[in-house]
Amino acid sequence: MKGYKRLSLVKYLYILPILILISIIFVYPLSQVVIASLYNIRMGAKEGVFIGLDNYRLIFSEPVFWKSVNSTLIWTFCNLILQLIIPLGVAILLNQKLKGIHFIRTSILLPWIVPMVALAVSMKWMLLPGIGIFNEILKNTIGTQISFLGSQNAAVPTLIILNTWKILPFGTLLILTALQTIPEELYEAARVDGANFWRQFIYITFPLLGKMIWFMGFLVLVWNFNTFDTIWLTTEGGPGHIMQTLPVLIYRRAFRVFRLGEGAAIATVGAIFLIVVGILYFKFLSPKKENEG
Numbered sequence: 001m002k003g004y005k006r007l008s009l010v011k012y013l014y015i016l017p018i019l020i021l022i023s024i025i026f027v028y029p030l031s032q033v034v035i036a037s038l039y040n041i042r043m044g045a046k047e048g049v050f051i052g053l054d055n056y057r058l059i060f061s062e063p064v065f066w067k068s069v070n071s072t073l074i075w076t077f078c079n080l081i082l083q084l085i086i087p088l089g090v091a092i093l094l095n096q097k098l099k100g101i102h103f104i105r106t107s108i109l110l111p112w113i114v115p116m117v118a119l120a121v122s123m124k125w126m127l128l129p130g131i132g133i134f135n136e137i138l139k140n141t142i143g144t145q146i147s148f149l150g151s152q153n154a155a156v157p158t159l160i161i162l163n164t165w166k167i168l169p170f171g172t173l174l175i176l177t178a179l180q181t182i183p184e185e186l187y188e189a190a191r192v193d194g195a196n197f198w199r200q201f202i203y204i205t206f207p208l209l210g211k212m213i214w215f216m217g218f219l220v221l222v223w224n225f226n227t228f229d230t231i232w233l234t235t236e237g238g239p240g241h242i243m244q245t246l247p248v249l250i251y252r253r254a255f256r257v258f259r260l261g262e263g264a265a266i267a268t269v270g271a272i273f274l275i276v277v278g279i280l281y282f283k284f285l286s287p288k289k290e291n292e293g
Contacts, residue, residue: 030271033264033267033268033271034264034268036048036260036261036264037055037056037261037264037265037267037268038050038051038052038053038055038261039051039261040054040055040261041259041260041261041264042258042259042260048260048261051261055261055262055264055265056265056269058262058265059262059265059266059269064241064244064249065249065266067241067244068241068244068245068246068248068249069246071241071242071243071244071245072225072245072246072247072270074156075156075159075160075224075227075231075243075245076221076224076225078156078160079160079163079164079167079220079224079227080217080220080221080224082160082161082164083164083167083168083171083216083220083224084171084213084216084217084220086164086168086171087168087170087171087172087174087175087216088171088175088209088213090108090168090172091171091172091173091175091176091179092179092201092205094108094172094176095176095179095180105176108168108169108172108173109169109173110169111165111166111167111168111169112166112167112168112169112170114166116166116229116230116233117229117233119162119166120162120229120230120233120234121233123162123234124149124233124234127148127149127158128149129145129146129147129148129150130145132148134146134148135148149234149235149239150239151239152239152240152242155235155238155239155242155243156242156243159230159231159234159235159243162230162234163224163227163230166230167220167223171216171220174212174215174216175209175212175213175216177212178208178209178211178212179205179209182204182205182208186204187200187204190203190204210287211287214285214286214287217281217285218278218281218282221277221281222274222278225246225270225273225274226247226270227245227247228245228247228248228251231243231245231247231248232248232251236248237249237252246266246269246270247270249266250263250266250267250270251263253266
């Protein structure tokens with residue numbers, strides 16, 4: 001019995017360093033944000049004044065907060081859908097035995113390698129009406145121009161496409177790695193039985209990629225919910241606050257109008273939302289174990 005207790009203690013000691021690291025990087029900063037949300041903190045003030053839940057009452061009563069919530073959800077789920085479907089299709093193509101496929105697999109990393117700051121600034125100039133290369137092409141081909149970042153109708157899809165293109169290599173390589181673990185014998189047996197490409201995908205490929213797609217889905221959901229750089233460097237949340245997601249609103253409240261307590265309250269609400277979504281995601285969408293049938 002003593003030996004069993006000693007073995008259990010040793011197992012916890014193995015994971016102790018990572019628990020300490022998680023506490024330093026995540027738990028402590030989050031606790032400080034929650035505490036700050038209960039104070040009226042002004043930039044430069046020596047200390048804040050405790051006001052309880054007043055910051056939460058204030059933000060929940062503001063239409064701008066709920067508009068930001070709506071923008072965040074639209075942004076997150078549109079990106080999530082594209083960043084699961086497109087990498088899956090690209091990975092299937094890259095898994096084929098074609099001439100020059102290794103060069104193409106290497107080239108697909110380019111969007112991931114380019115720093116987001118350089119990408120956002122360059123794309124902002126390239127998308128400008130009048131002087132941008134994309135509008136110059138449109139002008140010469142169909143005789144019209146589009147304000148990609150200045151129009152409320154065009155800004156959202158434009159930034160979603162840009163952000164999806166940036167994250168494309170990550171999802172593609174993860175799925176491609178999972179595809180290469182599927183035994184070729186399964187496909188050969190399916191072809192012998194007369195299964196076409198679509199049936200092979202439905203009954204072999206997709207089920208065996210389930211865990212990887214599930215894992216990717218949670219990652220890109222969290223990443224897109226917290227996206228700040230892509231939006232801020234291109235539109236700063238505009239035009240007309242159409243792209244003012246919660247991270248952008250947090251930045252504006254905390255570092256533009258210096259209402260740090262309100263910014264902390266918004267950040268706390270966002271963190272609680274992600275925690276709840278994460279719990280539900282793992283509870284209801286986790287891939288079933290093989291012995292569960």
